[in-house]
Amino acid sequence: MSSTGRRKPPLVADRRPKKRRKPAKPAKPARRTRTPRRAAKPRRGVVRRLFGWAWRLVWGVTLRAGLAVALILGLSVAYMSTTLPPISAQLDGRTRGSVTMLDRNGEVFAWRGEQFGGQITADTVAPVLKHAVIATEDKRFYRHFGLSPRGIASAISINLSEGRGPLSGHGGSTITQQTAKLLCLGVLYDPDKWKNEAEYEADCRRTTLWRKAKEAVYAMAMEVKYSKNEILTIYLNRAYLGAGARGFEAAAQRYFGKSANQVDAAEAAMLAGLLKAPTTYAPTNNLQRSRDRANLILGLMEDQGYLTQAELETARATPAELSEAAEARAGGYFADWVMGMGPDFLTRDTTEDVVLRTTFDPALQRSAEEALKHIFETRVKEGSKAQAAIVVMSADGAVRAMVGGRKTKTEGAFNRATMALRQTGSSFKPFVYAAALDLGFTPDATVVDEPVTFNVPGSGPYSPRNYDRQFRGRVTLTDALRHSLNVPTVRVADSVGLENVRKIAADFGIESDLAAGPAMALGASESTLLEMTGAYAGVLNGGSSVAPYGLVDLRLKGDGTPLMGQSGGMGERVISERAARSLTYMMYRVIEDGTGRRAKLEGRQAAGKTGTTSAARDAWFIGFTADYVAGVWMGYDDNTPLSGVTGSSLPAEIWRETMIRVHRGLPAHPLPMLVPEPPRAPARDPVPRQRSRDHEAENILNQVLRNLLGR
Structure with a gap:
């Protein structure tokens, strides 16, 4: 390679400038450190270790x-x-059993004890x-x-x-x-x-x-x-769901008359709503309150997806309805009474489920309740505390309806038809005339209505008076009973013998102690409405005694063989049939044109008797048609005198309203009465005036013998 003649300068590093040394600062005197600050590190460590130890201890424990x-x-x-x-x-957690009552048609009308409808899942x-x-x-x-x-x-x-x-x-x-x-x-x-x-x-x-x-x-x-x-x-x-129903099956049957597997949404919601407060929300106590609670439950069901909006609206538009038996709550007084007809270990204290077949008639019960309500709403002043009771029975003593007070939808209440002993007043008089008729007197026999005084041993003189303070002279036995005259009745009782009257009344079923002395003939003794109505049934059936009854038979649930049968009914003859038929005629005249005219039934024969006690503390009307016997009592529980009320007024009207409803749809049947033939000669006086008492008794005995021989 050729060279240009230049040589590259040698690589030499740049000279680094020398750092200037800063002049040394004059030394400051050393500060004395504080001992506590140097000791802080060890203290924090101890606390941390103690806290950790405590935490581990607590956590471990x-x-x-x-x-x-x-x-x-x-x-x-x-x-x-x-x-x-x-x-x-x-x-089934019940320690006691239940009682189910069936009416005369075999339908359930009342329950007692806790009901268990049967096992469901x-x-x-x-x-x-x-x-x-x-x-x-x-x-x-x-x-x-x-x-x-x-x-x-x-x-x-x-x-x-x-x-x-x-x-x-x-x-x-x-x-x-x-x-x-x-x-x-x-x-x-x-x-x-x-x-x-x-x-x-x-x-x-x-x-x-x-x-x-x-x-x-x-x-x-x-x-x-x-x-x-x-x-x-x-x-x-x-679960307890009110009205004695234990479990949803029993409750569904109790309130709706159906099984728990048949209820609809509205009924299901009503049953579920009872869980919060069974008594408060029971539909038999307050149906509207129970429906309001059910509407709330339906809303919850819709919110949680159990119901669609359409199903919710349908359920609310068609709320649950009570069954006929649950709505009526019929026969509370009757049910309480009939429970006493069997032994306690099979009724009140039963450990088994028991079924009672009874004589109860729901239609007749409604008739009696409606009649009582009608009279008190239309004829009694508002706020009155007066009470009333009604009994309806057949001629054999089978009780068909019973009202023990103005509050009809009740259970365990005081029953004035069976528990209240009250003076009977003039409603007792038919038994006096029954004694005379049984001895042979006729309805046309006469007695003198004039002042008379009896010397009662231990009590002194007793002078009966008529209600109107008037005297009518000679009257027939029929007129004496028809106008409810006191003096003739006492005279007849004295003549036929007070013991004879007492025995006939007792044989007819009046078990209460009868007063001694001639005042007995005017109803001075006490009795119950049930006893008196049963005694009148004895007149209707031809003169045989009657024991009022409501129980037909008692059996265990699911068992076809009764453990006990009917307790009551017709008994032995008390007076002759002729005497009973004659007495029926005399009582028929009481309603036709006597003191009981307000009880007269249009197009139907009826016989009866009014009764009012002294100071009007009790007012009665008891009577019968060819089909039924009914008794009515009215008064105050505390014996306060009634104001302007006698047996011929409001009790007779209650009786009439009851019997009109009781006989609705029934054909009219004639009374089994013996109408006396028109007298061919003046009737003899069973109690001749101005004769010695011995001579009177002799004449009466002679007439009795003649009548007996002439039968």
Whole structure:
């Protein structure tokens, strides 16, 4: 290679400039460090180590305690689950049985005790019913393990915000926990430990912290032992739903007359709504309140996807209706009375399910209730506390209807038809004339209506007076009864013998003690309306005694053989049939043109008798047609005198209104009465005036003999 003649300069590094040294600063005197600041590091380290140690200790203890609690809880749940009985033993928890009453047509009209409609399952009930219960009580039922922490926390928060204790009010209980309560956590009823079932159930419902803990364990044990549907089955069978219904099957039958697998959405919602407060929301107590609650449940069902909007609107447009028996709540007084006709161990204290077949007639019961309501609404001043009672029966003593007071839809109330002993007044007089007729007197026989005084041993002189203070001279027995004259009645009773009158009244069924002395003839003694009506039935049936009855037979549920039969009915003859027919004629005249004219029935023969006691404390009307006997009593419970009321006024009107309704649709039948022939000669006087008492008795005996021989 050629060269240009230039040479490259040598590579030489640039000279680095020398750094100028800064002049040294004069040394400052060293500061004395503070000893406490150097000691701070060790103190922070000690606190940190102490805190860490404490945290590890607490965590270790808590962890171990938690594990121990979890182990104990798990063992408790596992053990308790092994002690739970089969599901079939958990469905019917009643310690006592129930009584179902059937009317004369074989239809259910009343219940007593707790009803159990039969075992149902979560799979056999109507789906809308199962959905209604879950939507109302526990929407996460199929997702939790027996407890719902979210629900419990929410319930405690609500309780505290409302000023209650954390366990008072809302419980946040799941269906499983509620079922555990219904099972009383497995504790069975022991009559030696608790005074009664109410005390036992109250103990089961206590909400102490310890009991809630036991309830939680029991609930989780149930989740281990049973499936979700089995738990729900127990709940559906044991929940109390008001009106004596235990379980949804019994409630569906009680309120709607159908099985729980047949209810529609509106009925299902109404039943589910009862779980919150069975008595408050029972449709037999307040149907509208129960419907309002059901509408709320329907809304929950729609929100949770159990109902479509269209199904919701349909259910709300057609609310649940009560069955005829549930709506009527008929025969409360009758049902209470008939329960006493069987032994207590088969009725009030039964441990079995019992069925009573009775004489009750719902149509006649409605007739009596409507009649009573009509008179009190139209003829009695508002606010009156006066009471009334009605009994309707057949001639053989079969009681068809009973009203024990103005409040007709009741249970366990005071029954004025069977419990109230009241003076009978002039309604007793037919038994005086029954004694005379049975001795042979005729309705046309005469007696003198004039002042008379009787010397009653131990009481002094007794002078009866007529209601109007008037005297009519000689009158027939028919007129004496027709106008309810007191003086002739006492004269006849004295002549035929007070003991004879007493015996006939007792044989006809008046079991109360009868007063001594001639005042007995005017009804100074006390009796019940049921006894008096039964005694009048004896006149209608031709003179035989009657024991009023309501029980036809008693049998165990599902058993075709009765354990006991009818208790009551017709008994022995008391007076001759001729005397009974003659007395019927005399009582017929009472209604036709006597004191009982207000009881007259258009186009139908009827016989009866009014009754008013002294000071008008009691007013009666008892009578009969060829088909039925009815008795009416009116008065005050505290014996306050009635104002302007006698047996011939309001009681006669109540009787008439009752019998008009009772006979609706029945053909008119003539009374079985013996109408006397027109007298061919003046009738003889059974009590001649101005003769010695011995001579009077002799003449009466002679007439009796002549009449007996002339029959």
